[in-house]
Amino acid sequence: xxxxxxxxxxxxxxxxxxxxxxxxxxxxxxxxxxxxxxxxxxxxxxxxxxxxxxxxxxxxxxxxxxxx
Amino acid sequence: xxxxxxxxxxxxxxxxxxxxxxxxxxxxxxxxxxxxxxxxxxxxxxxxxxxxxxxxxxxxxxxxxxxxxxxxxxxxxxxxxxxxxxxxxxxxxxxxxxxxxxxxxxxxxxxxxxxxxxxxxxxxxxxxxxxxxxxxxxxxxxxxxxxxxxxxxxxxxxxxxxxxxxxxxxxxxxxxxxxxxxxxxxxxxxxxxxxxxxxxxxxxxxxxxxxxxxxxxxxxxxxxxxxxxxxxxxxxxxxxxxxxxxxxxxxxxxxxxxxxxxxxxxxxxxxxxxxxxxxx
Numbered sequence: 569x570x571x572x573x574x575x576x577x578x579x580x581x582x583x584x585x586x587x588x589x590x591x592x593x594x595x596x597x598x599x600x601x602x603x604x605x606x607x608x609x610x611x612x613x614x615x616x617x618x619x620x621x622x623x624x625x626x627x628x629x630x631x632x633x634x635x636x
Numbered sequence: 637x638x639x640x641x642x643x644x645x646x647x648x649x650x651x652x653x654x655x656x657x658x659x660x661x662x663x664x665x666x667x668x669x670x671x672x673x674x675x676x677x678x679x680x681x682x683x684x685x686x687x688x689x690x691x692x693x694x695x696x697x698x699x700x701x702x703x704x705x706x707x708x709x710x711x712x713x714x715x716x717x718x719x720x721x722x723x724x725x726x727x728x729x730x731x732x733x734x735x736x737x738x739x740x741x742x743x744x745x746x747x748x749x750x751x752x753x754x755x756x757x758x759x760x761x762x763x764x765x766x767x768x769x770x771x772x773x774x775x776x777x778x779x780x781x782x783x784x785x786x787x788x789x790x791x792x793x794x795x796x797x798x799x800x801x802x803x804x805x806x807x808x809x810x811x812x813x814x815x816x817x818x819x820x821x822x823x824x825x826x827x828x829x830x831x832x833x834x835x836x837x838x839x840x841x842x843x844x845x846x847x848x849x850x851x852x853x854x855x856x857x858x859x860x861x862x863x864x865x866x867x868x869x870x871x872x873x874x875x876x877x878x879x880x881x882x883x884x885x886x887x888x889x890x891x892x893x894x895x896x897x898x899x900x901x902x903x904x905x906x907x908x909x910x911x912x913x914x915x916x
Contacts, residue, residue, distance in 0.1 A: 604712035612701035619681040619835030
């Protein structure tokens with residue numbers, strides 16, 4: 569079981585990291601290669617957590633991980 | 637980076653929608669609207685999500701994360717103009733994703749899809765000959781070097797036509813509803829990803845949209861050269877339309893026929909490479 573709060577936390581943190589990495593690469597603070605590595609690692613976390621967040625409203629905040 | 641990734645996923649899903657629309661029109665059906673695949677992805681993201689009891693929980697979820705991570709990495713390589721060999725190594729790693737998705741859930745349908753994925757490893761053979769020929773002509777496998785070569789010598793499409801045909805076949809083997817799409821044939825319900833639903837399916841849809849965009853864009857970069865983003869996108873669109881026509885007009889091959897066609901293509905390109913190496 570995962571609670572909605574922890575998923576929200578994952579979604580927000582991963583989203584913020586991605587935006588910072590992207591902005592950093594544009595401004596020349598972070599090397600583009602580092603920005604790419606961060607994106608490779610964090611994009612799956614962002615997409616899955618955002619998706620689970622959408623789905624969480626169907627199960628009143630709980631994500632039942634083992635089903636039928 | 638994230639803004640480009642999201643734009644590429646959006647473009648890839650739109651290409652999938654166009655693909656379905658063109659196939660339907662060629663077959664005399666109205667077909668779904670072109671944004672259907674985007675709606676599908678959003679719909680799956682909002683569906684109830686869980687993991688089947690028969691599944692290996694870690695692999696079942698992990699492989700979804702790997703699928704999107706893999707194609708984000710391929711997209712980053714494309715943007716940086718890095719090695720073609722790395723790009724195609726990631727393409728071959730996609731096979732692991734197909735196996736993992738198929739074997740993780742414990743369903744017989746998805747297992748058959750995974751087994752067919754092993755059989756269809758022959759689709760990587762034209763890739764090998766394609767890469768070899770590109771190296772023989774340009775002397776480099778770095779995408780930026782290949783583009784620089786084309787600035788001086790013109791597009792590689794004609795001098796490396798057999799390699800272009802081979803890569804076209806590789807892309808065709810990864811496109812939905814194609815003659816080589818034996819891993820997701822209808823007799824296996826949806827093939828290797830039948831048991832991935834809800835968020836898992838939504839994320840995989842996004843990953844496969846990115847995959848389509850990366851493969852088509854790589855084709856344009858390798859065989860047409862640096863033409864600017866708008867023209868490249870137009871060429872990607874035209875390439876997608878041509879693939880859709882092939883998919884619409886060609887029935888799905890039996891698994892072993894699919895392997896035979898791909899192996900014969902590799903052999904023909906290999907003959908051309910030997911000819912270039914010996915006589916040219």
